[in-house]
Amino acid sequence: MLFTARLWISRSNRIAVHSISTSSKLYRSHTLHFAARRWHHTPVRVRFAPSPTGQLHLGGLRTALFNYLLAKKTGGQFILRIEDTDQTRYVEGAVEKLVSALSWAGITYDEGPGCGGPHAPYYQSERTDLYRKFANDLIENGHAYRCFCTPERLQKVRESRHKTGRTVAYDKHCSYLSDEEIEEQLSQGKTFTVRLKVPSEGSTEFKDLVYGQIHFNNKTIEDTILLKSDGYPTYHLANVVDDHLMGITHVLRGEEWIASTPKHLLLYKALGWSSPHFAHLPLLLNADRTKLSKRTGDVHVEQYIAKGYLPEAVINFAALLSWHMKSEEEIYTIDQLIQAFDLADLNNSGAVVDIAKLDWFNKHHLLRRAETAEGLKSLVDMLVPSVHSQFGSILKDRDQAYRGDMAYLTRVVETIKDRIRNIQDIPRLCSYFFVDPDYTTAAAKTFKKKLKAPAIQLVFSPETQQQLSTVEPFDGATIKQFLHETAEKQNVNPNHVMMAMRYAVTGTQVGAGVADTMAVLGRQTCIDRITTAKAHQV
Structure with a gap:
C-alpha cells in the first residue's frame, strides 16, 4: 500500500498532517528506514546555506549539525554556502560570527568561505551572472516569464484574491502577454521580475525522508518570483542552481521549507536536472509548544557561548532534538554522534527546547572534561x-x-x-x-537561623579557632577529621558542626564539602572569617 501524507499549506505556512492508519505508519517506517539506510553506504554531498542576517540560531546549528553528521558518516562532503542575495537583510560581520560559532561547535566544512573548493565562489552575491543565465534559459524554454506588474497592482491583486479566499496571491496576468506586448514593455524600459510558470493542472509530489510522501496540487502553487527587478535571484532560483552545480545529493533543512519544495522540484524539471533527496527537520518549540522565539529565551548559539555552556554539551543537546537513537544512552561526543547518526531515526514531531535538559548535558560534559x-x-x-x-x-x-x-x-x-x-x-x-561573605544578607540570616546553638558555639569558641591554627596538613581530609573529633569530644552532632562551619567560612549553603572548601580558602582566611561571622552574632 502506498503511503501518502497530504500536507495542506495554509497562508501562515503551518503544516497539518492528516490522520494516518497504523498500517500506513508501519509502511512509512519501513520504507523510510530502508531509504535512509541506503545512503549510509554512498558518500553524500550536503550543504548548510544560511543567510548572513544575524547570529546563528539553535535551529540553524541543528541543521548544520545533521548535515555534518551525515557527511562524516558516509565519508562525503559538507559545504558551507552563504545565501546573501537579499542585500537589504545583510548584517555586517554576520558571516564571520557564523563561521566562528560553527568552529566553536566543532563543525568544520570541506568547502566554503575561507577554505575555497572546486565550486567557488560560495557567496551567492558573487554568482549572480549564473542565475541570470538560467533565468533567461527558463524564459527561452517557456518555463518562466517576465512580469511587469507594478507593486501597486500586485497589492490590489493580493487584496482581491484574499477577499475571495484564494490561496495563490498572483493572478498570472503577465504570463498571458504576447511577444509584441512584452517587446513594447521592454522598449519602454519597464522593470520586470522573472516568474516561474507553474503548470495549471496536475500535481507535484516527492518522498521526504522525514515526512514521507508529500503531495501538492499545482493549482495551489504560486508563480513565484525567480529573479527580482534588481537582477538578484530569489532563494528559490539560487538554491536550485547552486545545489545542482555543487552536486548536492541530500538537502536537510527546516520544516518551513516544505511549502517551497514543489517550486524547487518544478525548477529542477524545467532545467532538465535530477533533484536531490529532501529531509525536512521539524520545528524547535517552546515549552508551550509554540515556535521557538527569542522573546521566550535564548535561541542563538552566541548566547549559549556567553553563558558558559560547553560546545560538546550544546552539540549533544541539539543532536537529540528530533533525533532519537535506539540506544538509551544520551551522553555523546561528536565522534560518537557521527558513528550513531542515521536518517531513519529522525522523526517529524516538533522538538521542545528544554534548557534544564541542556544544563543536565552541560554538567555531564563538564565532569568529563575535568577528568583530564x-x-x-x-x-x-x-x-x-x-x-x-x-x-x-x-x-x-x-x-x-x-x-x-x-x-x-x-x-x-x-x-x-x-x-x-x-x-x-x-x-x-x-x-x-573570591570575596568575604556578607553575613547581613537575607539568605545568610535565614541560613544562620537553621544552625543549632551548640554547634555554632563550638565553631566560634576560642579553643576551636586556636586548634584550627595548628591543623596539619591543612587539607580536606585532615580538616574533616579535626571537625568530627572536636564535635564528638564536646558531644555535639558532627553534621551540625559542619553546617555551622560552612556558615562561618562561606555565608551560604551552596557549595562543595565544607572541609574541602576550607582547604582551598586557606587557614588564615578561614580563621579571619570565623572571627567576622562571630561578630555578627551580637
Whole structure:
C-alpha cells in the first residue's frame, strides 16, 4: 500500500498532517528506514546555506549539525554556502560570527568561505551572472516569464484574491502577454521580475525522508518570483542552481521549507536536472509548544557561548532534538554522534527546547572534561574572564591577587565541579572563593537561623579557632577529621558542626564539602572569617 501524507499549506505556512492508519505508519517506517539506510553506504554531498542576517540560531546549528553528521558518516562532503542575495537583510560581520560559532561547535566544512573548493565562489552575491543565465534559459524554454506588474497592482491583486479566499496571491496576468506586448514593455524600459510558470493542472509530489510522501496540487502553487527587478535571484532560483552545480545529493533543512519544495522540484524539471533527496527537520518549540522565539529565551548559539555552556554539551543537546537513537544512552561526543547518526531515526514531531535538559548535558560534559589535565585547564581558561570581570577590583589588592591565579582557580574548579552545572555558576553562586561573605544578607540570616546553638558555639569558641591554627596538613581530609573529633569530644552532632562551619567560612549553603572548601580558602582566611561571622552574632 502506498503511503501518502497530504500536507495542506495554509497562508501562515503551518503544516497539518492528516490522520494516518497504523498500517500506513508501519509502511512509512519501513520504507523510510530502508531509504535512509541506503545512503549510509554512498558518500553524500550536503550543504548548510544560511543567510548572513544575524547570529546563528539553535535551529540553524541543528541543521548544520545533521548535515555534518551525515557527511562524516558516509565519508562525503559538507559545504558551507552563504545565501546573501537579499542585500537589504545583510548584517555586517554576520558571516564571520557564523563561521566562528560553527568552529566553536566543532563543525568544520570541506568547502566554503575561507577554505575555497572546486565550486567557488560560495557567496551567492558573487554568482549572480549564473542565475541570470538560467533565468533567461527558463524564459527561452517557456518555463518562466517576465512580469511587469507594478507593486501597486500586485497589492490590489493580493487584496482581491484574499477577499475571495484564494490561496495563490498572483493572478498570472503577465504570463498571458504576447511577444509584441512584452517587446513594447521592454522598449519602454519597464522593470520586470522573472516568474516561474507553474503548470495549471496536475500535481507535484516527492518522498521526504522525514515526512514521507508529500503531495501538492499545482493549482495551489504560486508563480513565484525567480529573479527580482534588481537582477538578484530569489532563494528559490539560487538554491536550485547552486545545489545542482555543487552536486548536492541530500538537502536537510527546516520544516518551513516544505511549502517551497514543489517550486524547487518544478525548477529542477524545467532545467532538465535530477533533484536531490529532501529531509525536512521539524520545528524547535517552546515549552508551550509554540515556535521557538527569542522573546521566550535564548535561541542563538552566541548566547549559549556567553553563558558558559560547553560546545560538546550544546552539540549533544541539539543532536537529540528530533533525533532519537535506539540506544538509551544520551551522553555523546561528536565522534560518537557521527558513528550513531542515521536518517531513519529522525522523526517529524516538533522538538521542545528544554534548557534544564541542556544544563543536565552541560554538567555531564563538564565532569568529563575535568577528568583530564588538558580538559581541566580548558575549564579554568573559561572561568578566568568572568572572575576578573566580576572581582577585578578586589583582585588588584596584592593580598587577594592570588585568587585570580590559574593555580588557585584550578583548585576551585576541582573542588566544586561535582556541584555545578556550568562553569559560570562558580562566580555567580560561589563568590565566597573570591570575596568575604556578607553575613547581613537575607539568605545568610535565614541560613544562620537553621544552625543549632551548640554547634555554632563550638565553631566560634576560642579553643576551636586556636586548634584550627595548628591543623596539619591543612587539607580536606585532615580538616574533616579535626571537625568530627572536636564535635564528638564536646558531644555535639558532627553534621551540625559542619553546617555551622560552612556558615562561618562561606555565608551560604551552596557549595562543595565544607572541609574541602576550607582547604582551598586557606587557614588564615578561614580563621579571619570565623572571627567576622562571630561578630555578627551580637
